[in-house]
Amino acid sequence: MKKTFVIFYALIIYAVAELIWWGYMLVSLQPRRTGMIMGEGAMFVAVFVIGAYNLHKSFNRQQKLSEQKKNFLLSVTHELKSPLASIKILLQTIQKRNLTREQILDFIDKSLNDVERLDDMVENMLLASKIENRSYSFPKASFNLSVLVDSIVNRLQITKCDCNQQIIDAEIEPKIEITGDKFALTSVVTNLIENAVKYSNPCSAVAVKLFSKDDKVYLEVADQGIGIADHEKARIFDRFYRVGSEETRNTKGTGLGLYIVKEVLDKHHASIKVKDNRPAGSIFEVVFGLT
Known part of the structure; x- marks a missing residue:
């Protein structure tokens, strides 16, 4: 993304420099039309600047969205691994140790809480995807x-x-x-x-x-x-x-x-x-x- 910005700004500088040069050449060749050349040049610069500004905003939005998606993938990975690791440890403890019934029931309750946490996260992602794709009808x-x-x-x-x-x-x-x-x-x-x-x-x-x-x-x-x-x-x-x-x-x-x-x-x-x-x-x- 940084390379894209460097190229983008380099092209802007080049285009503005070329515009100034051609404007100078036209004024030198036709000094009587200086006012018209300056007016048209100012209009072109205004349109060019507005377009460049909008492109800059678009690049920034894309960069922020890319960073947010990166954070999303990192957070989903963590959110999945944490309860899964907890469930695995609890089940391995039940499997390998001679526990009382109360301890087993307590471990099962904790495992079910982690399963509910995973279920909530999956439901969130599915619902968000359906909302984004406009495929959810919201039945009332x-x-x-x-x-x-x-x-x-x-x-x-x-x-x-x-x-x-x-x-x-x-x-x-x-x-x-x-x-x-x-x-x-x-x-x-x-x-x-x-x-x-x-x-x-x-x-x-x-x-x-x-x-x-x-x-x-x-x-x-x-x-x-x-x-x-x-x-x-x-x-x-x-x-x-x-x-x-x-x-x-x-x-x-x-x-x-x-x-x-x-x-x-x-x-x-x-x-x-x-x-x-x-x-x-x-x-x-x-x-x-x-x-």
Whole structure:
């Protein structure tokens, strides 16, 4: 890519130099037409500069997308290897050691948690691919959103922390019915809560609220984590976008979660915005219209 930029800028410099030279020659040969030559030359330069600027932006976008895809491949590789290695160790331990029934059941539970983690990641990648290819139709039906959010909170709940504190504090108004794609909205809720947990300190509170007000349904997920800088809030919903480099980043992820969230909510005519939590962290607020 650097070589492409060098060639691109070299061609621009050459073209501008040639333009100036030919302009000088024309003015020397026809001094009476200096005004016309200068006007046409200025118009040509303006068109040339605008085109060069747009090409430069296109190159930059391509470079950023290439870097994001590289980070995506690195993160997917890590995300796959980590739970697979954990499952392998747990199963090998069960196979080679004489464990009690309680220990075996505990290892099986941990293995199933890793399998669910893998399943969530695969579902995310498949859904993102279908959304990108516009091959997913978002079939809609009426369902109980309260039950859906409660089940996801229970699945992602972590009750065994060093501080003996539940990591997800949920306030869910019962019997909230909406019309939408249950599968896709499951991915939305899962991604929002998993992100809040991922970017929070161990055992810090993550608040999940679901309630209705003024013919609208609100879903709020608040964490006390690292927060999101103002200049990044507009980009966090871009496909593959993640802060920093995959080689130095501490948090896990593929950069697809919030992209899926935004795309799915757009298809449901719902909105999402990010606010700063106080004193630290972020609040993601989703609003569904009931009418």
